[in-house]
Amino acid sequence: MAKGFRRSYRFAIKTSIYVSLFLTGISAVFLIIHDAYSEWALLLYGFSCFIFSFLIIQYRVEAFIYKKIKKIYENVSMLSATPLNPEQVTTDMTSLSQEVQKFAEGKKLEIEALKVRDSYRKEFMGNISHELKTPLFTVQGYIETLLDGAMKDKNVRKQYLSRAAKGVERLVYIVQDLDMITKLETGELSLKPEVFNIVEVVQNVFDLLEMKAAKKNITLTFETPYAPVWVKADKERIQQVMTNLIVNSIKYGKNDGTTEVSIEDHSKKKIIIRVSDNGEGIQKEHIPRLFERFYRVDKSGSRKEGGSGLGLAIVKHLLEAHKERIFVESTYGMGSEFSFTLKKAKKL
CATH class of the missing domain: 1.10.287.130 (Signal transduction histidine kinase, dimerisation/phosphotransfer (DHp) domain)
Known part of the structure; x- marks a missing residue:
């Protein structure tokens, strides 16, 4: 009961009592002067004044506040995703201030997001x-x-x-x-899922990039048994994912270093493929933005290595198209590891 008794009603009730007492007092004086004093008539008159005053005050104040606040909403309506409803604004100043504060916080977050974008x-x-x-x-x-x-x-x-x-x-x-x-x-680029041996794909990528790795004397190792590991995905796109990750590892790997690929069980239905190196590593502040288009950790040196600057962005989008995830772990000065999941499959 007390919870539902809004401050707006307290304001209206107190004001109505003051008005009623004043009008009743004036009426009592008037009736006494004219010898027409009636206790019950006076009480009825006072109660009627109270009810009438309460309704008028409550309605008028709500309408006044709604009208004023609505102007504020209209001034920022271009940023507002939801319109202002009259039910949101009452003479309960606590509720009103909460609504305005919520609105202001929402706009502040939107503005900050727009600035970042x-x-x-x-x-x-x-x-x-x-x-x-x-x-x-x-x-x-x-x-x-x-x-x-x-x-x-x-x-x-x-x-x-x-x-x-x-x-x-x-x-x-x-x-x-x-x-x-x-x-x-x-969604214009459709995937063509099929069952294939991911071990064979990794070995094909190693064969393609062997000469590139040899230029920096980087050893490509595959720490996985040669037994087939069957997965279901778009074979061509997953080969592109592997190529981009290994090329990236060679590009930022140190001379005489190592790039290692391993395949492990992630769950009953998925495997996880890891591509790790002992290269220069990535500083923590760069990791959240690694998959942005053209984002460069090294603003000068990385361009000397060539490439489109879109390799990791393509990896992220291809894996998201497969509804899979990619993970990054890196220690600056020691190396990095990129890993992603794929669905297991049975050989056809």
Whole structure:
């Protein structure tokens, strides 16, 4: 009872009592002067004044507050996901202040989120501008040099055209990777799940990247029995995930280092595949943003290694498309481990 007895009613009741007592007192004086005093009539008159005053005061104050607060809501309505209902605003100032505080906190969180997104957007635009600008200017420079007369020399012409072709190739990689991420986000890129041996996929990726690892004298090891491990997923996309993770491991691995792949049981229905290295590692503040497009841990050195800057972003989107998760563990100066899950399957 006490809980439901709002402060708005206390305000209205007290004000109504004051008004009623005042009117009743005036009426009593008037009746006494005219010798028409009646105790019951006076009480009835006082009670009627109280009820009438209470209803008028309660209604008017609620309407007044709602009208004023509604203007505040309207001023920020562009950020509001839910409209203001009259039931939300009463003369109960505690409830009213709670509603306004809740609204203000919600808007504050929205504004902070928008600021973060805007910061990411600016950084993303700067990154993509840099990634596209470098190969474009490279291609432009070689072509302009050839047009200025260098193409008359056969050896120079072949060398410059070869370098320009590499710049165009990098542009193609960036555009293709961006196109893939966009299709994954919009659901346009459909997966083709099949049952396959994940051990065979890892070995194929090792064969493809053996020469790349040899340039830094990095040893590729597979700490898993050669018995087949059957999974159900899109084989081509999972091979791309493995390739991107191992390429990333080689890129940031130290000379004479090791990149190791292992496969373990994660649960009754899933396995977990780990790609670990003893490279430079990743500082903690960078880990939450590793899978953003074009995000670079090393803003200068990593670009020397080439690539589109979208490898980990593609890995994340491909695994999310499979409804799987990816995990990262890293100790700066000691190495990193990327792991992801896949559904087990029986051999057909």
